[in-house]
Amino acid sequence: MELSIDLLKKIALNVYDVIHPILGSKEASQKAQKGAGGDISMQIDLIAENIIINTLENENVSIFLISEEIGEKYIGDKQKAIENQNILIVDPVDGSNNAVRGIPYCSVSIAYAKGKNMGDIKKAVVLDLVSKDIYWAIKGEGAYLNANKIHVSDLDLSNKSFLELNLPKKNIFKNIERIKPIIQQFHRIRILGSSALTLCQIASGNMEAFINLRESNRLVDVAAGYLILKEAGGKFFSVKGVDFDLELSIKINFPFIACNAHLQSFLKKNLLLLDFY
Ligand SMILES: [Mg+2]
Secondary structure (H helix, E strand, O other), X not given: OOOOHHHHHHHHHHHHHHHHHHOOOHHHHOEEEEOOOOOEEEHHHHHHHHHHHHHHHHOOOOEEEEXXXXXXXXXXXXXXXXXXXXXXXXXXXXXXXXXXXXXXXXXXXXXXXEOOEHHHEEEEEEEEOOOOOXXXXXXXXXXXXXXXXXXXXXXXXXXXXXXEEEOOOOOHHHHHHHHHHHHOOOOXXXXXXXXXXXXXXXXXOOXXXXXXXXXXXXXXXXXXXXXXXXXXXXXXXXXXXXXXXXEOOOOOEOOEEEEOOOOHHHHHHHHHHHOOO
8 A cells, every 4th residue: 555645745734734823833832852853842843743643543544654753653553564664754844943933934844655765755745834835746757846847947056056055063164164165156055944845945946956964964854855856856965976775764864965957066076075074
């Protein structure tokens, strides 16, 4: 049994219905406990995760869930989930800090895999919790924003390209100095705060590149955006310039680079010269 893209969208819309009205509220920001992903969970994260679990249970789905707050958990019939190799990789709220402060850039990210590795991700949905826009993709069938097919831009460095640059706070000035030859080539730099949504911005041609050098970056943040970007013609690789095929697990953290097809060789070549990590 495979999960349908409509079910993934339904889960995301259920999260939207409850989370959108409390964006920026006091209730949303109350601290709870440390989540499995390492950050302190806030009420908003736990509420969103519970909606996802409840929807899966109501739909009688048997699946291995990897989610930011709860970590790893079997939903439904464990034996069936193992036999089916059904895995759901979820960030209930990506950009929680934006969400609780009322900054309109946060999303729910849901990736469905049949198999154990990133290459086994088959379907993905990222829903913008502010606008209700749904970015989605099915492997081999392209990427969409709502009903419209999306594709990465064809801008190169001579065309005023946009970059999102996310660096760890540790050694930030040293790293900015090191990476200067790359960032100087871009027209504008942003740090928006939801990796899932930024991968979708590149997928839909609104931005050209995303350099995320945070080693603490989690698989749950990028699993869905990764497929959407790839299906939209984008590129996703490590700081060493190689493709990922990591095992799907809550423990996986990695820095990454995402971009349109034109910027791939420039970024790979220059990042290799800088020898990060
Ligand atoms: Mg989160």
